[in-house]
Amino acid sequence: MNEAFVCETDQEAGHLHPRVAPSRAQSEGVVEAVVEAVVMRALHVVPPGSVSVDEVQALARVGRGRPAVSVARIYPDLARAWQMLVRLKAAEALLSAQRIEGQIGRLPGTVAVAVRCEIAAVRAAALMLQDDAGAALAAALSALRLGAAMPTAHVALTVCRCVYWRLGDLESFYAVERRAPDEQPGRLRAITTMFDLALDAAIEFGQMHFNAARLLADDALDVARRFGAGPAAIDALPACVMAQVLYEEGRVDESEALVAARLPAIRQGGAIEGAVRGYGLLARIAANRRQPAQALLLLAEADALGMKRNWPRLRAASLAQQVEMHVAADRIDQAALCAQRLTVLAGQCGAASSSARFEIARYHVLAQARLALAQAHSQASAQAFPQTPIHVSAAVDLAALRQLHCDTVLRCDRYGAVTIALLLVEALLVAGLRDQAVETLVALLKQAASAGLHQTLVECSERVAKLIDGIVRGSIEPAGDVRELLPYAGALMSRRRRGTAHAPAGCDSPRDIARSVAAMGLSERERAIIGLMGRGLTNKQIAIRLCIAPETVKSHAKHLYTKLSVRNRIEAVTLASRLGLVRLSGGARAAD
Incomplete structure (x- = not known):
């Protein structure tokens, strides 16, 4: 008898132990079980350490070990796909999913179904990031049909909620199953928990339930802070909802601070919802402060980002707001050019999802109405009897x-x-x-x-x-x-x-800045620390300068980040610079 060694999973201990294979048929079953265990670990089921890729590759030398080779290749691709999603890199995640799909045919049946389910969830989330709501919903429903009990099914459920929200179908939104978050969720589970709260906040804001929106957005930001859910741009939606609430309450400085800290990350790799709300809100704030050049610069940047990411909805929002600003400044010719570009864009969006088409059409109708009103006002001003x-x-x-x-x-x-x-x-x-x-x-x-x-x-x-x-x-x-x-x-x-009757355009007065800082609850010590951070000092240097312990500086820094709703030193200094609290030096850095 062949004395080859294979492995089997100890159901109680969850470890692998060697034993002698009594027959080739039994060996095949064991190989399939181990293959499934490896895939389940990739799908976040089996605890880390229970089986390794090296051990599975060793199975390739035993009898019918070919499926194990496929899993050894699939495992890193699957991990990479989720990693790309966490980093909001949708195109890369889709490429990884496509590579995995080509290898599914070599896997045992039950394992193939599990991998297909996982790929569908990856694809659903990636398509949602690309603003293709229709395709995202189809992929999410496919993932749930294949394995509603899979550990990553919460991703598909969140995608479904996001699509129904975009469609304005709240009945379907609330009908989607909600799973209680784990006490110690992994990063992926923390992200979907944060997004679920952010979607609830966005719905409450849309219904003008501002207090509820603020509470839900704050909870979402708290989840992102506590569990380090990902890059700064990943919490842009709850941050922007919170900023919109603050803006409507007249707390403009605080509103700007929340969004400005996330704008660099939104440029680099954020999702469209944060981009639409963030750029639009910052442009409104600039216009409110009579800084039209800054507002138009932001909107032009949003338009360029929309072209780069193939987000027609962001471009439509930008062009409509540009029309509004040109009309307000009585620049009718420039407004007409932007409106014409928006008309062309709306005509090219037949293939967009229904939710995107509705929003693009909405921006188009509003821009055309504003332009027509401006032209009517111009005609009235030229008449001999303007009261007519x-x-x-x-x-x-x-x-x-x-x-x-x-x-x-x-x-x-x-x-x-x-x-x-x-x-x-x-x-x-x-x-x-x-x-x-x-x-x-x-x-x-x-x-x-x-x-x-x-x-x-x-x-x-x-x-x-x-x-x-x-x-x-x-x-x-x-x-x-x-x-x-x-x-x-x-x-x-x-x-x-x-x-x-406010002071001339430009920056806020020192009194306004002080009021903004006080509203955020920054202490004198925290203000001193953020100022030294802006000058590029490390925590140790700040401790020496203020005659306090480095650990005390770290503690103050953590409180700063929480109050400013930022993640790290770079964001805190950027935000403080926007508020005029610090002047960035050439040596400013993100040292801890």
Whole structure:
């Protein structure tokens, strides 16, 4: 009898022990069992150390050991695919999955199914990162059909939720199974837990439940901090949702700080949701501070990033916001050029997923409406009788705006519907439909007051602002009792006047910076440490300078990172520089 040694898994101890193979048939079964054990370990089932690739390769020398050779090749590719996903490198993850797919036919049946399930989950997440929601959903559902009990099924479930959120299908979103996170999750499980919380936060924000959105986004950021979920850009979505909440509350400096710290990582390899929200918000902040050149620079960068990553949705968002900014500056020709580019882009997106098509169409409708209103205003200014209404209902498609508003509300995006409603009010005014404009505005103010919406209404157009001011002063009397709205509307106009009378464009005043720092809760010691970090000092050098222990510096640094919602020294110094707290020196570095 052949005295060849093979291995079998000790079911209780989880280790491999040598034994003599009694027969070749039994050897084949053992090989298949070990192969499956190796793949299961690659799929995060078997604890590390229970079987090694070297041991499986040794099986190739025993009888029918060919499947083990395939697993030895699959194992690093599978690990690499997940590693690329954690790093938000979707294209590389898809390439690894494709390589694995070509080897599945050489694996035993049960193992092949497990690997197919894993590949489908990888592909679903990667396609979601590439903003292909339709293909991502198909891959995620395939993964769940193949193995809903697999340890990485939580990835497919998160992808399903993400797609349903993008589609505005909250019934399906909430119907997806939710699995309780582990007490000590691995990095992959921590990432999906963070994304699930971030998606919940984004939904609450879209419904203008700002307090709930803040709590959920904070929980998501806490998961990312505690478990080191990945690169800084991976928590961009919850950070941007939190920043949007802060912005609507008028806490502009804190809002900028959250996003600015993540912008370099978003440029390098972030997901599209963080890019759309992050660039858009930073451009709004720059415009709010009367820094149009900086805002347009950010939007041009977003457009270029969208071209590089093949993200038409990001490009559409950028072009629509550029139209808005050019219109605000009375640069109608530049606005028309951006609108024309957006029209071309919208015509090229027939192959995009339905959710992307809807959003691109939304940006297109809004840009066209803004351009038409600007052109109507220009015509009115040139008329001999400027008080005469310009009937632009043919130029501004009121029916399209109304339908877009209705569709956006049906997709449970009340926050997105606010911008459309403001534009609709303006279009109705210009078209001479004043009563309808007032009625639409009052309905919007009632929703905004109950939700605590602030900054978006403060930044409304001059036409809409005059209408709100008329309601506050009593020169315009809407149908129905609006007395309960007057304090809120008055506060909006007061805030708007303060913003108009603010100091010249540029950077914030020292008082504003101090207020921002105080709001973040930085102590004097923490401010001193972040300042020395900005000058490039190491922790040991800071300790010597402040006459404290290096461990104390590390402790203060950790508190700093938490308060600033950043991950490391580089992000903290970058953010502090944005706020004017430090001046970066040539020797600034990320020493610990």
